[in-house]
Amino acid sequence: MSESTKTLCPYCGVGCGLEVSPPAARGQATHRDSQGTPIWKVKGDRAHPSSEGMVCVKGATVSESLSKNRLKAPMMRESLDRPFRRVSWDEALGAIVQRLQTVRFTQGPEAICMYGSGQFQTEDYYIAQKLLKGCLGTNNFDANSRLCMSSAVAGYIQSFGSDGPPPCYDDLEKTDCAFLIGTNTAECHPIVFNRLRKHHKRNKHVKLIVVDPRRTSTAETADLHLAIKPGTDIDLLNGIAHLLLKAGDLNTLFIDECTSGFAQYAQILEHYPPEMVADRCGIAIEDLETAARYWGESDRVLSLWSMGMNQSSEGTAKVRTLINLHLMTAQIGRPGAGPFSLTGQPNAMGGREAGGLANLLPGYRLVKNAEHRREIEQFWGVPPGRIAPEVGRTAWEMITGLETGEVGVLWIAATNPAVSMPDLERTKAALRRSPFTIYQDAYYPTETAEFAHVILPAAQWSEKTGVMTNSERTVTLCPAFRRPPGQARPDWEIFAEVGRRLGFREQFPFANSAEVYAEFVRVTRDRVCDMTGISHARLLEQGPIQWPCPLEETEIANPPNLKRLYSDWRFPTPDGRARFAAYHSKGLAEPPNPDYPFVLTTGRLYGHWHTQTRTGRIEKTTKMHPNPFIEIHPRHAAQLGIADGEMVEVRSRRGHARFPAKITRAIAPGTVFVPMHWGALWADNAEANALTHPHACPDSGQPELKACAVALAKVTDA
Template sequence: MMEGTVRTTCPYCGVGCGVLATPQPDGTVHIAGDPEHPANFGKLCSKGAALGETLGLETRLLHPQVNGKRSSWEDALDLIADKFSTAIKEHGPDSVAFYLSGQILTEDYYVANKLMKGFIGSANIDTNSRLCMASSVAGHKRAFGSDTVPCSYEDLEQADLLVLVGSNLAWCHPVLHRRIEEARAKRPQMKLVVIDPRETASSEGADLHLAIKPDADTALFGGLLAYLAKNGALDTDYIQQHTVGFSEALEAAQAWGGEALKRATRLSHAELEVFYQLFANTEKSVTVYSQGVNQSSQGTDKVNAILNCHLATGRIGRAGMGPFSITGQPNAMGGREVGGLANMLAAHMELGNPEHHSIVERFWTAPKLAREPGLKAVELFDAVADGRIKALWIMGTNPADSLPNASKVEAAIASCPFVVVSEVAQQTDTSRHANVLLPSAAWGEKAGTVTNSERRISRQRAFLDLPGEAKPDYWQLTQVAQRMGFTAAFEYGSPSDVFCEHAKLSAFENNGKRDFDIGAYAELSEEAYDGLVPFQWPAPDGAKPDATHFFGNGGFFHADQKARFIAMQCASTSTSTSYDQEPLTQSDHLTLNTGRLRDQWHTMTRTGLSSRLCGHMPEPSLDISPVDAEALGLASGDIARGRSEHGEVLLRVVATSRQKAGTVFAPVHWTDQFSSNARIDKLVAAELDPISGQPAFKQSKVSVERYAGKAYGFAVTRQKPEVKGFDYAAAVPCAGGWRLEYAHDRQMQHAELQIALGLSGAKDVQWVQYTDSAGGRRAAAFEGDQLLAVFMETAQPVVLSRSHLIAVFERPRWEAADRLSVLSGWPSADQPAKGAIVCSCMNVGVYEIQKSIAEGAHCTNSIGAATGAGTNCGSCCSELSRILHDQSQLAAE
């Protein structure tokens, strides 16, 4: 462990916050926001603030493994090189593939892309960024001629109108949302419009929330383009000087009018008019979009419908205006820069462009450089399933959980002749099928760069020693490349060697012809690389361009330097004029929308280690409208079975008016490591955008019914519970141990529960038990004066104070006379409980918030002053407002 404070970058979302990590004498690490980093200026969200709680080694993969047994690095690397070389010799270069992640660093990405495309000779290298940002890439390239994000974060604060489309910024990018809220407080005239089928934390404070019909964004922005033309809001000079194709795009957009537009969007004329007028009359407008736009079978068209409106008004490339794609992962942008997608070359160059192909081929001295696009993510795993892929290397991601039709994907991985997985976690749903497991360096142990959503490149720096035999990903790739006979091209001694080569390639024969150029950093010394401060590209050698904006004066990257308007045809719509869906019957299908929770990240391999982050929403849930819940015989707290033609899951029901009738929402995070049957992507169909290849994660059809279990339980235990034996189970860490929610089709035997609660190896266990007249059970296990586990089980969903049981579980000693009190399930008057956690940053529960309101707190600021809730990242403020509103309503009745 290093001494002193280290400046690094957060490993979560695409905001790219700067972090100060200070190792402590006791082995812990103090985490704080970096006040000098221009992405966050010292702020951190709940996940970033809890990074120090996720650095333990309990779940880490620390040594190479071959077929489940510990191996040396030499043997593991030799085996990988041999298997890949043999597959290539016998079946050709397209018989092997890499699948990467926006979690790895740019240097890792660069080496992987160079090895696969340049020296193996195949473009079968893709990334989980295909699942979140590919439609933005495709839309940018169609319109601009390049994958260029024209905006910067300052534009969010300088805009007079912010439009959030398919983006729950408050939960998914909380620090950016906090910056916007502070800007709105300073400039109350600034307007916020949120376009989202759901009511979210982001829509809470919006001036206008458009609860649009799922997947209707193309129609909405097509209608906006027609409105802008009709109402004289076009920038005709910009259109004439810097664009082509406007007439065709406008003609297509004019099909979206009147009843057709209302049917398509399920919005009223008044709602459409308010939004369209606001956009037409506000020059400084920024449209922020994310997964609700991209994760669609028409995602690329949605992106271009948005870009059309900004090009038509000339609202691009100037302060406070532009279309702004916000990336989901910390290095999705870095992966795009090095060509990490199967249809791209390095440095934003094109596989199908002969000039670009020649540039990369000559720079790398790579005579085998791939000429054709490779298999995109879903296609790649289809090829694994049908046997075309003989050897597969998965790095830093969990496709058995995160790809659509996840059960098929997992079966494909299991059937592949040779699978390598580079991971930090010992057990994932993907790694259990690996022939070779390689221990990778984790955040805090590895060094390199990442690029955030505003094209800002920042350093991730190591402040921890490499544990066990863990190695950086770029090193693993380099070693295999050398064993495959490519030594001369892969003699990298450090990440800085890789970065400088990457920078040189970006500048090679560029001269302003390509958007991505960081040639100013091509000759960094090791010392200069270590001290690299965050910078935005472009950064060409010897020049000082406006690094904040692109395209204010045209200069697009098509051959004629003009942007392209894209004409989107009016899709067929229902002839119904009803904008409210009728109540469902049990046989009807609902539209499933999937997405992130505030305090979790991807498949929980990191955030699932923090009890603080797991306290907010500790179970896999299904949000459903009260209308649909009633029609289906569901109530909040029930377990629901969700089904599609691809699989089924069990989830806890949350009936909420924030969900529109006909739709349901479920989080993406749950895996078999934390739940028995909640991998939501098992239900998602592999329906793809035909241009980008990005899957549609927000429009699958599912049926929902009540799960009628015979036993429902809640437990707290010292050891991680075993979830596999239950029909429904979810286990997450809590203070002092683990909490378990479960439901089953029968009452489990006491011996079975002991195994599930991790008590099978405990000695001298003493039980305190109680069985009520309805057959409900309550029991606590003690070893000496320590409480090992407590569980409560009933024939219906368990009603008790979970926070109370978790709190008493932390008690260090239990006298015999006190043991029965554990079984009450509720705190006594002198034992106040927190209630469900609302503010993860400050660990504040709902009961504490309600108490502060009862004692006079009248706004979110006064709740924060009394409890600390909402005073860090602010992403819980919308929940504080709802609690305050509910309490006020009760007081008025």
């Protein structure tokens, strides 16, 4: 293992390059954590094109989490009330294979589910698809990306004919107007925000618009902050479009020659006069007009969004309504312009490439497309008809399948649904009923491990070689630079071993992850995400490569003409045109009422990552955010007699939780905010998702984790 290794940060979808050195590299003093334990030294990789040497607190401290609370050996138990006993890999895999076969032949393959993660490397994702969809014959593979950006995927597919974010990070420094909606970029995608912020500061003409019910640290820096009421995004976007149309700020040539559906869209815009929109959204008419003016006057408009748009019962409609604005003004396929979805997980993009959702197949193909199924069946060498024609169970549908007894095996890998799923009481009750749960992870304990029958120790980032793709389609090799603890093994190796034991020897011949990746890229040939020019060897030699990177471009790693998708303004739809969509807002699935008068919105903090499986074990990040809290506007705090720091009982129709109050004008009246990071392992009765509901977008299946109705009361028995 070399002295220093270039790799990718394993936290968020920004995908910053890291350079990692051993605790005592190059004759230096040993690098140690706060307890004196030697740890690997991490710094930003200046040569990485996405981050240019920048790194946030999570990336900088990641090595502190690598050795703590690691799973080192497989464990099993017959029922949840029994203790785990340590077993060999042979015994654990034997039990899994036997159960898979039994369930497959008694209940059918559709009773088998796997719930994976954007923490997977692309090789893990790809082998899991082959095992579930190609060999076992069920599309019941879903990932935690379902909770994160599946509405963006559905929106891109419906508007452009294919998934894939058209812009790239260079556009952050080329735009004239950045429109940030439903994203606290400064905290959740800090290095993307650093790049944008520098550009905004240096160039007086550049406008920054932030749409968010909270005055976040992102909103603090904006030229215009639109603190809309939760659930009014479509009203706002249609209102801006109404004003653009009225002002004639359109690109009629682009609309006529490159799009379809504009006439119908223009008709619905008539119903969005500024007075009505401002009233519905709870903003000033002047601010709405300013937003439309900034957009209309700018040569290059870049929109950025993440979960504030996606985690909604009308998430796909929101995404498409935002894309409409880009289409009517031809703000796409050009430097500094385009609709840019930021992914949460480090390799959520790789998951999309590999088909890692219940509706997808590898190479940006769709389960519902018969031709796509046939292509993949042939490629994998499995019989025609093996890939089921129905979309598999989404994450939440796996939970409801446990409730009804339709799910016989649930295999959870690299994710923690006992904290991150909505309606946690119901989620946990369903997990308790599971007849057979396999939990494959790097860490123990976690909240989800409580519900497992078999636990498999997984090698994590730093201990296995594979690739990850960040939000701007840049693929980075992440080489192994440490040995996995104990008997931990890479996820893809575990899936392949199970596949071989099930009798699919031909499908899993791989000696290493480079061979897996080499097979995977072949299935992307001639697709929007063509990566046939990428290999482990080339990534090692040349560094990160952005796709598309087709084989014929192989002499140039990052050809400038392929930096942005759709720069020729042709789209992968049957007629080559992008599609407008005409939506009216349906509002929140659970609006407030006199019994539950507040809208709870949930989100993330700068130093923590998801359910704290890593950051909860790092001193610096836990000191930064030691406790959960609830943000309440001073007006409501006064009405309820709550002082800053006092405990507040929060109730929804599904559950309750308690948080210390943080009284602040940063949250709009009528709305309260709770961070989602605290599960039962880290705090008592402070789970944000005890309160949330599972109502999901009908197109994307993404639950509305961003809004539910709650009641508040001061705790008097504390």
